[in-house]
Amino acid sequence: MTDASNTVLNDxxxxxxxxxxxxxxxxQRSWRILKRDRATLLAAAVLILxxxxxxxxxxxARYVSGTDPFRSNLSARITIDGKRTKVMQAxxxxxxxxxxxxxxxxxxxxxxxxxxxxxxVAARLLYGGRNSLLIAASSTAICLxxxxxxxxxxxxxxGAVDKVLSxxxxxxxxxxVYLLAISLSIVFISQGIVIGPVEITGDSLLLPIFxxxxxxxxxxxxxxxxxxxxxxxxxxxxxxxxxxxxxxRILVYDILPNVSTMLIVFVPLMMGLNIxxxxxxxxxxxxxxxxxxxxxxxxxDGQTLLYTRPAVALAPGIAIVLTVxxxxxxxxxxxxxxxxxxxxx
Amino acid sequence: xxxxxxxxxxxxxxxxxxxxLAQTALCSAALAEDRAELMAKHxxxxxxxxxxxxxxxxxxxxxxxxQFWQIYQMTYDGLVKFKQAGGTDGFEIVPAIAExxxxxxxDGKTYVFKIRKGIMFSNGKEVTPSDxxxxxxxxxxxxxxxxxxxxxxxxxxxxxxxxxxxxxxEGGVIADDAAGxxxxxxxxxxxxxxxxxxxxxxxxxxxxxxxxxxxxxPIPGTGAYFFESYNPNEQLVMKRNPHFKEWSVDAQPDGxxxxxxxxxxxxxxxxxxxxxxxxxxxxxxxPPADRLPEIGSKYVSQIKIDPLAAFWYAPMNTNLAPFxxxxxxxxxxxxxxxxxxxxxxxxxxxxxxxxxILPPDFPGHVDDCIYTKEPGPTWAEPDMEKAMxxxxxxxxxxxxxxxxxEDNAVARGIGTYIQSVLSELGYDASMKAVxxxxxxxxxxxxxxxxxxxxxxWYMDYPAASNFLNVLLSCASFTPGSDSSVNMxxxxxxxxxxxxxxxxxxxxxxxxxxxxxxxxxxxxxxxQAPMAPLFTPxxxxxxxxxxxxYLFNKQNRWIISQSWVQ
Numbered sequence: 081m082t083d084a085s086n087t088v089l090n091d092x093x094x095x096x097x098x099x100x101x102x103x104x105x106x107x108q109r110s111w112r113i114l115k116r117d118r119a120t121l122l123a124a125a126v127l128i129l130x131x132x133x134x135x136x137x138x139x140x141a142r143y144v145s146g147t148d149p150f151r152s153n154l155s156a157r158i159t160i161d162g163k164r165t166k167v168m169q170a171x172x173x174x175x176x177x178x179x180x181x182x183x184x185x186x187x188x189x190x191x192x193x194x195x196x197x198x199x200x201v202a203a204r205l206l207y208g209g210r211n212s213l214l215i216a217a218s219s220t221a222i223c224l225x226x227x228x229x230x231x232x233x234x235x236x237x238x239g240a241v242d243k244v245l246s247x248x249x250x251x252x253x254x255x256x257v258y259l260l261a262i263s264l265s266i267v268f269i270s271q272g273i274v275i276g277p278v279e280i281t282g283d284s285l286l287l288p289i290f291x292x293x294x295x296x297x298x299x300x301x302x303x304x305x306x307x308x309x310x311x312x313x314x315x316x317x318x319x320x321x322x323x324x325x326x327x328x329r330i331l332v333y334d335i336l337p338n339v340s341t342m343l344i345v346f347v348p349l350m351m352g353l354n355i356x357x358x359x360x361x362x363x364x365x366x367x368x369x370x371x372x373x374x375x376x377x378x379x380x381d382g383q384t385l386l387y388t389r390p391a392v393a394l395a396p397g398i399a400i401v402l403t404v405x406x407x408x409x410x411x412x413x414x415x416x417x418x419x420x421x422x423x424x425x
Numbered sequence: 426x427x428x429x430x431x432x433x434x435x436x437x438x439x440x441x442x443x444x445x446l447a448q449t450a451l452c453s454a455a456l457a458e459d460r461a462e463l464m465a466k467h468x469x470x471x472x473x474x475x476x477x478x479x480x481x482x483x484x485x486x487x488x489x490x491x492q493f494w495q496i497y498q499m500t501y502d503g504l505v506k507f508k509q510a511g512g513t514d515g516f517e518i519v520p521a522i523a524e525x526x527x528x529x530x531x532d533g534k535t536y537v538f539k540i541r542k543g544i545m546f547s548n549g550k551e552v553t554p555s556d557x558x559x560x561x562x563x564x565x566x567x568x569x570x571x572x573x574x575x576x577x578x579x580x581x582x583x584x585x586x587x588x589x590x591x592x593x594x595e596g597g598v599i600a601d602d603a604a605g606x607x608x609x610x611x612x613x614x615x616x617x618x619x620x621x622x623x624x625x626x627x628x629x630x631x632x633x634x635x636x637x638x639x640x641x642x643p644i645p646g647t648g649a650y651f652f653e654s655y656n657p658n659e660q661l662v663m664k665r666n667p668h669f670k671e672w673s674v675d676a677q678p679d680g681x682x683x684x685x686x687x688x689x690x691x692x693x694x695x696x697x698x699x700x701x702x703x704x705x706x707x708x709x710x711x712p713p714a715d716r717l718p719e720i721g722s723k724y725v726s727q728i729k730i731d732p733l734a735a736f737w738y739a740p741m742n743t744n745l746a747p748f749x750x751x752x753x754x755x756x757x758x759x760x761x762x763x764x765x766x767x768x769x770x771x772x773x774x775x776x777x778x779x780x781x782i783l784p785p786d787f788p789g790h791v792d793d794c795i796y797t798k799e800p801g802p803t804w805a806e807p808d809m810e811k812a813m814x815x816x817x818x819x820x821x822x823x824x825x826x827x828x829x830x831e832d833n834a835v836a837r838g839i840g841t842y843i844q845s846v847l848s849e850l851g852y853d854a855s856m857k858a859v860x861x862x863x864x865x866x867x868x869x870x871x872x873x874x875x876x877x878x879x880x881x882w883y884m885d886y887p888a889a890s891n892f893l894n895v896l897l898s899c900a901s902f903t904p905g906s907d908s909s910v911n912m913x914x915x916x917x918x919x920x921x922x923x924x925x926x927x928x929x930x931x932x933x934x935x936x937x938x939x940x941x942x943x944x945x946x947x948x949x950x951x952q953a954p955m956a957p958l959f960t961p962x963x964x965x966x967x968x969x970x971x972x973x974y975l976f977n978k979q980n981r982w983i984i985s986q987s988w989v990q
Contacts, residue, residue: 170772177718384715385714
């Protein structure tokens, strides 16, 4: 077995100044590893660009495209190359069947064309990105919070607590995840949720946030529980116990820091997964509700235009691919940087 | 002003009548000859139809869909039937199992039907008056969707509705096997009685037909074809009835294809491709919007567009805010740009804007639109100013409104548009798309608190009452029920009385009745319990090999009269 830290310190190729530098903490070491990885930097740049673009949606809609992306615009006309053109264009060939929205103009207005309601697809794409990212981030936070509470409690306290929590996770796990998400969405979207004075209506973004947050809890809680179980038997925890340190201090100062790196690695991975889940639910009309948009609802809008205006479905599809790819690359890089076991390899 | 025929002598008249009779006889003979020639040339082959999904039970007394009513035309017959002919001739009622349309007796409350001899069910048994009696009893025993509304006027029907299992219709339907007659007694004269007998819910079935929903098990019929097998997830197979002999070309003409296979489960896109490739002959569903420009320009000869007696509308719940205020309902009617809605359906070739309940060219329809910028005979453009003013006056601005639409492309598009209009009027509007399997019942039940929804209504038979009385009468509103087709929950005793007057007038004077229906139509629109959107047209995309396409205004394309070879 090789002691990694000794190998580094005894490396004769290392400059004397570097060797003399005080030992850095795990966070600094991870940050250095991340900074050196070009794929990570590229993924981060793409993600930041997508987030900033989405945040700029109101600015784009107001000052660039000049349309309200939440209002139908079926009788609108725009000027292209000095000519007034209808946004919804009736067919003039043959029997004159069908009305097709305008295609990509690559100009400020209707850059990616219009959807079936005559709305600017580019503006909706940016607004959709805001909702998709917001739902993904919030549901990830909820998922990780509950997974951490359940996983750590089950692993640390063991006994009856572990048995009860593990069986609850088993029950949740027994449902196919998409089937569970669809079932919950159908029930809550049609009726909303009323708990005492708190009412969440069927069209609230809180519904997909909570549903997606909850369904993935077992998938994170299980590995967290396993990690806590192994940490509980580690020498430093046994030593702390032997010294009579109270359980809550062990939990906060010894267990939690060691689990937190694992949870951080889960953040981008779960976000990617949650974006896909949200898009799927919205595509099926049981996620984000009209007039709000998400990438999933825009793909649904574009589904009926695949033959004539494929850009409507392709644009949000590409946005999802880029975002999820970036998040997965970041997740992998974070795991490599934060997981000490990976570093030893 | 009328024409004066007094110069014609009795002899000249007789001569003329003789010539006309001879001409009719010669024409009929020529037509029969033509038909025989066509039959010899085109008879045979397998016709393949498709629909995205099946239409539920195969039981003709229970199924209430345009999709299966169309195929029942070639598999079942009633005592009378809508004529199997193209265009408005399809509205004509002709004798089917009965030899002739009987004259009313007993002040319009009794009809005696003479049953044709020699008509055979597909199981080989001959139709008898006892089968007719059993069929009428079965209507009540299986509790079909129109049992009360269509057949509740038969003597004894009230007892049958109360206790279906012991239903005898004693005194209401009397079968005499020896005389070969069936007598039907009504509690009151009904001008639409024959129309109600002509729809598939009054099909004549064998007396031993199951007394519960047949589900996927076909029941033998008297048509030119019979159902050989039915799997809603796969296909419905129809073959020639081996015991069928053409007994009335008007009611049940012999079919051209030997076999008709109706496939289910293909998407519209896949079905359109299959028709282009010659693998399918027809698709029940409307072609998807993004394929319309293509098929409308490349396959012009394979596209058939026909008007329908139907309309798309947005029922507004008159018992829930904000639509319990007539000004809000009127505002919605003023604000809707019906041209835009027509565009969402596929353009002006496929639909026509409307702001009335009765469709154009329908009994009782008089062109009149009050919800347009310049009120006149037809809709011209929305009046947003007036709409905003009405909403302002109602003081309902800012309230939450949810539009419920079917989860398919067209309905979702219309729902989104109406939600957008409501937002523009100042409401906090949202749209919810509900599965097509449950949307129609969901929006009917008051327990679901639906404020505004998107729906469609296609006539059962050509009578104004089938729109106005069915959709808006007090009797059609049943709170808490999934079968409360008056989705607006609107009940106006005065307009109910006007409709009753119209139905009574129809027994003696159809024109006066139509005028009364027009009055009722206008009366309802003034109160605006719904916003009529547009009148759709039927779009049929057929294979290149399919010939002799005939569109019947009552039951749409007559499948049996087209050939594939």
